[in-house]
Amino acid sequence: MPLANTKPQPRQTKIVATLGPASNTADKIKALAQSGANVFRMNFSHGSHEDHAKVHAAIREVEAQLGLSIAILADLQGPKLRLGQIAGGAQPVDVGDVVWFCPRDGVTDTIPLPHAEVFETIAVGQLILVDDGRIRLKVVEVGDQVFAAEVLNKATLRDRKGVNFPDTPLNVQAITGKDYKDLMCALELGVDWIAMSFVQRADDVARLRALVGTQAKIIAKIEKPVAVTNIDTILQETDAIMVARGDLGVECDWFELPAIQASLVAKARAQGKPVVVATQMLESMIVAPLPTRAETSDVSNAVVQKADAVMLSAESAAGEYPVEAVKAMAAIASATETAGRSDKSTLETPFIDAPDDSGSIASAAGVLAELRDACCIATYTETGATALRVSKTRSDVPIVAVCPSQNVARPLSLVWGVTPVINTNTQEFTASRDGRIPPKLAPDTLIQPNRPVVVTSGSTHGQAGGTDSLKIAYLSD
CATH class of the missing domain: 3.20.20.60 (Phosphoenolpyruvate-binding domains)
Structure with a gap:
């Protein structure tokens, strides 16, 4: 058990x-x-x-x-595309109204849209969304540096509101x-x-x-x-x-x-x-x-x-x-x-993906950790890549990523299941590879006495991309 x-x-x-x-x-x-x-x-x-x-x-x-x-x-x-300065700051519109757009402020009876790239590719029939989609229009006519659009819902166009063109390929x-x-x-x-x-x-x-x-x-x-x-x-x-x-x-x-x-x-x-x-x-x-x-x-x-x-x-x-x-x-x-986790009545094998040696070790680490009910997987990673590979398996077993610096550890704070810790001591690293986890590398809620830890590492300390070893270790005295 x-x-x-x-x-x-x-x-x-x-x-x-x-x-x-x-x-x-x-x-x-x-x-x-x-x-x-x-x-x-x-x-x-x-x-x-x-x-x-x-x-x-x-x-x-x-x-x-x-x-x-x-x-x-x-x-x-x-x-981000936005409307320009509308005369008076706002213009009420109703369903069926036709509104003309131009790329400059101050043109009578138009709505300014100061993005020339839109006028290069806009086409009849395309949808325009203003103010996070609250206002919807459809293009009905395209001219030289102007276009007209029919209003699809009653609203008010206001200065500097965001504009989206879901149908228009924009050269921005x-x-x-x-x-x-x-x-x-x-x-x-x-x-x-x-x-x-x-x-x-x-x-x-x-x-x-x-x-x-x-x-x-x-x-x-x-x-x-x-x-x-x-x-x-x-x-x-x-x-x-x-x-x-x-x-x-x-x-x-x-x-x-x-x-x-x-x-x-x-x-x-x-x-x-x-x-x-x-x-x-x-x-x-x-x-x-x-x-x-x-x-x-x-x-x-x-x-x-x-x-x-x-x-x-x-x-x-x-x-x-x-x-x-x-x-x-x-x-x-x-x-x-x-x-x-509690809903699992039987062991589920983690996602297997082994395109190379490092990938094989990462996938095997997830499987072994599940089989042995390990308290965590400890990955010794020079660049963070090994921790990413182990995380990819989405094993339920937590991952401790032992990193050489904050530059490696910090980005891993975004990665599923990974707790990054920093260690630069080669002697402690070697001891861990031999089957003992130094207490200082043991986050309190992860590595526990008398419970196995699955350890991934490389044969040569400090070599990026060289993860080739998989061991079971325990917390040292």
């Missing part, structure tokens, strides 16, 4: 918390981290570079105080001038992840990669239908994806969004790339201390799909209950994971 767990298992689904006016002070950041936030998102659509530098410093201060590895995600604004720059400046700021600060907005194809990610190099990992935000179509090639180029359901939910049919999310999560997992589910997960907690039942189910669904992370946006950035929102998300994830 397998030994019963003597300590509660740590949460495997990670939490990304967006920082903003409600949460960007050191004390709030500390409270969020203690409540369960693993990654902090800095939204470069708002705030100055000086503001972001202060927030970055506060996160690192909290990280040092708590002795954790905390990842920082810099989210670039991307080529993937990295705007603002994005470039923000990227240089983020890299100088030393963030761990860069999120790229409005990705359409793998080439967009490749352009960002050319600028980022190895200084940070890249998350491709999937928020356009064309990105869903191109997801296989995007996944090959990016380090991770985010199912950004805000703009994605505007541009695709609303009833298709749950199926699209499930497909994106499955495809990312199949390629061993982390996947974050984001937007409106606990939206009501912007103003309420508890989530709705539907929101609870939404977060739980992402956990059941075994997404690597779930994300809070305005809930933690600008809401009245940022700490409570993180606690609620952590509680939902933990309860869902616990129920999933």
Whole structure:
């Protein structure tokens, strides 16, 4: 009979918390981290570079105080399209009205849309969505640097509202001038992840990669239908994806969004790339201390799909209950994971994927850990790649990633089931490979006396990509 767990298992689904006016002070950041936030998102659509530098410093201060590895995600604004300055600030419209758009402000009887690239490719019959899809129009006529659209629902067009063109292939720059400046700021600060907005194809990610190099990992935000179509090639180029359901939910049919999310999560997992589910997960907690039942189910669904992370946006950035929102998300994830483990009446073999030696070791580690009822899998990883491979199996056994530095450990804070710890002692490393786990490398809730630990490592210490060994070890005295 397998030994019963003597300590509660740590949460495997990670939490990304967006920082903003409600949460960007050191004390709030500390409270969020203690409540369960693993990654902090800095939204470069708002705030100055000086503001972001202060927030970055506060996160690192909290990280040092708590002795954790905390990842920082810099989210670039991307080529967001917005209306220009409307005469009078607003224009009421009714069903059947025809509205003319032009690329310049101040033209009589037109709505300004200061994005010339739209007028190059717009076509009759295509849909236009304004203000997160609240206003819908259809193009009925196209002229020289103008086009007309019929209003499909009664509403009011207002200054600077966002505009989406779900049917129109737009020739937009993937990295705007603002994005470039923000990227240089983020890299100088030393963030761990860069999120790229409005990705359409793998080439967009490749352009960002050319600028980022190895200084940070890249998350491709999937928020356009064309990105869903191109997801296989995007996944090959990016380090991770985010199912950004805000703009994605505007541009695709609303009833298709749950199926699209499930497909994106499955495809990312199949390629061993982390996947974050984001937007409106606990939206009501912007103003309420508890989530709705539907929101609870939404977060739980992402956990059941075994997404690597779930994300809070305005809930933690600008809401009245940022700490409570993180606690609620952590509680939902933990309860869902616990129920999933207790529902298993028989051993389930983890996902097997063994394209090479390192992949074989990772897959075997998950199987062996399940068979032996191990308290954890300890992976010695120079780059984080081994921990990613083991996480891909989605074994229920927790993963301790022993890393040589924070540069390796921090990005793993986003990865499902992984608890990163740092160790640079070669002697301790060798002892672990020989079957003994040094107590200092044993997170309190993971490695337990008298319970086996499945250890993956390489024959040569310090060699990246050389994972070739699998052992069973125990906590040393």
